[in-house]
Amino acid sequence: MQPKLNRLLRALAREGLDVAYDGRVYTVRLQAHPHAPPAEVLLPPDLPVEGKALQQLAALAALHHPNGGRVKQVRATPDFHPGDSGVAIGSVVHTEGLVVPGAVGTDINCGMRLHVADLPVDAFLARRDAFVERMKGHYFFGTRDVAQGSRALEALLRDGLPGWLQETVDQPLGMAARVDLGQLERESGRVHLGGALEGDPAWAPTGLRREGVVRDPGLATIGGGNHFVEVQRVEAVVDRARAWAWGVREGQLAFMVHSGSRDLGKHVGRAWQERARAAWPTGAPHPASGLFPLADPAKVREYLRAEATAANYAFLNRLLLAELVRQTLRELFGDVEAPLVYDVPHNITLPWEGGWLARKGACPAEEDQPVIIPGSMGATSYLMRGLGNAKALASASHGAGRAHSRFSMSRGGTKHREEDLGLTGVDCIALRAERRIEEAPAAYKPIGPVIASQVDADIVREVARLKPLMTFKA
Numbered sequence: 467m468q469p470k471l472n473r474l475l476r477a478l479a480r481e482g483l484d485v486a487y488d489g490r491v492y493t494v495r496l497q498a499h500p501h502a503p504p505a506e507v508l509l510p511p512d513l514p515v516e517g518k519a520l521q522q523l524a525a526l527a528a529l530h531h532p533n534g535g536r537v538k539q540v541r542a543t544p545d546f547h548p549g550d551s552g553v554a555i556g557s558v559v560h561t562e563g564l565v566v567p568g569a570v571g572t573d574i575n576c577g578m579r580l581h582v583a584d585l586p587v588d589a590f591l592a593r594r595d596a597f598v599e600r601m602k603g604h605y606f607f608g609t610r611d612v613a614q615g616s617r618a619l620e621a622l623l624r625d626g627l628p629g630w631l632q633e634t635v636d637q638p639l640g641m642a643a644r645v646d647l648g649q650l651e652r653e654s655g656r657v658h659l660g661g662a663l664e665g666d667p668a669w670a671p672t673g674l675r676r677e678g679v680v681r682d683p684g685l686a687t688i689g690g691g692n693h694f695v696e697v698q699r700v701e702a703v704v705d706r707a708r709a710w711a712w713g714v715r716e717g718q719l720a721f722m723v724h725s726g727s728r729d730l731g732k733h734v735g736r737a738w739q740e741r742a743r744a745a746w747p748t749g750a751p752h753p754a755s756g757l758f759p760l761a762d763p764a765k766v767r768e769y770l771r772a773e774a775t776a777a778n779y780a781f782l783n784r785l786l787l788a789e790l791v792r793q794t795l796r797e798l799f800g801d802v803e804a805p806l807v808y809d810v811p812h813n814i815t816l817p818w819e820g821g822w823l824a825r826k827g828a829c830p831a832e833e834d835q836p837v838i839i840p841g842s843m844g845a846t847s848y849l850m851r852g853l854g855n856a857k858a859l860a861s862a863s864h865g866a867g868r869a870h871s872r873f874s875m876s877r878g879g880t881k882h883r884e885e886d887l888g889l890t891g892v893d894c895i896a897l898r899a900e901r902r903i904e905e906a907p908a909a910y911k912p913i914g915p916v917i918a919s920q921v922d923a924d925i926v927r928e929v930a931r932l933k934p935l936m937t938f939k940a
Contacts, residue, residue, distance in 0.1 A: 522755070542557050544920060568757040574814065604794070611640040688725050700931075773814070
């Protein structure tokens with residue numbers, strides 16, 4: 467390990483990056499910005515490190531604005547890997563006096579939602595085909611019947627899930643007419659921040675801003691990339707007291723939703739990255755990273771309201787994806803309650819110690835908060851308890867992290883035998899065969915070291931492990 471590490475450090479130094487590693491944490495800084503705060507990456511020695519990701523992290527730490535504001539701290543989680551937009555996945559940045567739209571990107575409030583159900587796994591698997599056919603119709607072929615009044619949609623974008631629920635109680639349409647709205651209201655405390663941010667409907671695309679019944683094709687859709695809906699079995703409970711308090715029991719059926727704000731997030735994220743560039747002071751050198759912060763207080767407020775609008779949409783998107791599973795289980799097995807354990811965002815900017823904390827592919831891990839860390843579709847997922855570790859900026863990983871790009875998996879000569887890809891025994895339901903290959907377990911880092919390093923660093927504690935039964939990929 468040491469000779470290989472030394473070669474990496476020398477190569478990065480030639481590229482203008484100072485890097486140190488103590489066997490647990492990488493510390494990085496751009497040589498051209500010696501006064502920037504050092505960025506830190508928690509990364510065990512048995513996981514790969516990519517120079518491009520370290521460069522992106524150091525560039526994020528070096529950001530500043532000619533009119534003031536600064537980056538105070540930058541951390542990265544062990545699922546750390548390069549991002550397509552110039553920000554490494556797993557980055558967490560604490561700023562004062564500025565925000566960075568690119569540090570969140572366009573997949574605003576991508577996040578996780580976890581439910582459990584007191585339904586015997588054997589009984590569920592006995593009706594596997596009937597369940598899959600119904601869910602394929604909902605997720606892939608448009609049978610989900612998502613309709614709502616314009617007032618409900620406007621309330622969602624402005625006030626989040628509480629506004630949507632209040633309006634939907636008065637006018638439930640489509641699949642919402644079959645939803646237990648009382649149960650959703652009772653579960654609102656298990657959604658991070660109550661699923662309620664201060665948004666502005668004016669930031670929605672024009673297609674969502676119309677009177678009458680709105681049928682939005684984006685709601686209750688999984689999306690591409692690493693997004694999924696997965697049915698699981700609670701394989702083991704480690705912290706029995708905590709699991710009991712959260713309603714989790716060994717042997718239960720579970721289902722996990724990973725999705726975000728879809729086209730609304732893209733609309734907001736792209737618009738504000740362009741606005742931040744346009745607002746850059748004339749004559750000031752552009753950041754080499756291509757990331758443009760916002761420092762003007764009025765623009766910061768407007769951006770955060772726009773981001774919150776997309777985040778509110780994402781909370782409802784995950785809720786409806788999960789409701790389709792819950793409704794289908796009730797159709798096939800009768801009165802299945804399937805309560806929510808927790809819903810948590812990954813890509814979002816939130817207030818933090820007098821400034822702002824932006825997470826890009828990282829999970830909030832506040833003290834005693836449920837933390838959901840999925841493995842690949844062939845590996846265990848974890849329900850953890852956050853410890854509120856300030857050094858880690860109260861953040862944990864949002865998964866195992868990619869080891870190979872989708873391009874390299876599908877077109878770059880990777881062996882496509884099931885056993886080489888880790889797909890043996892994996893039940894993946896997707897419209898396109900190449901999705902199984904792009905998202906195969908072999909594309910991801912092993913989840914074990916990612917979890918263990920965060921437990922050792924007092925970021926999270928294990929509550930339960932969940933084993934995949936089937937995974938839906940769009």
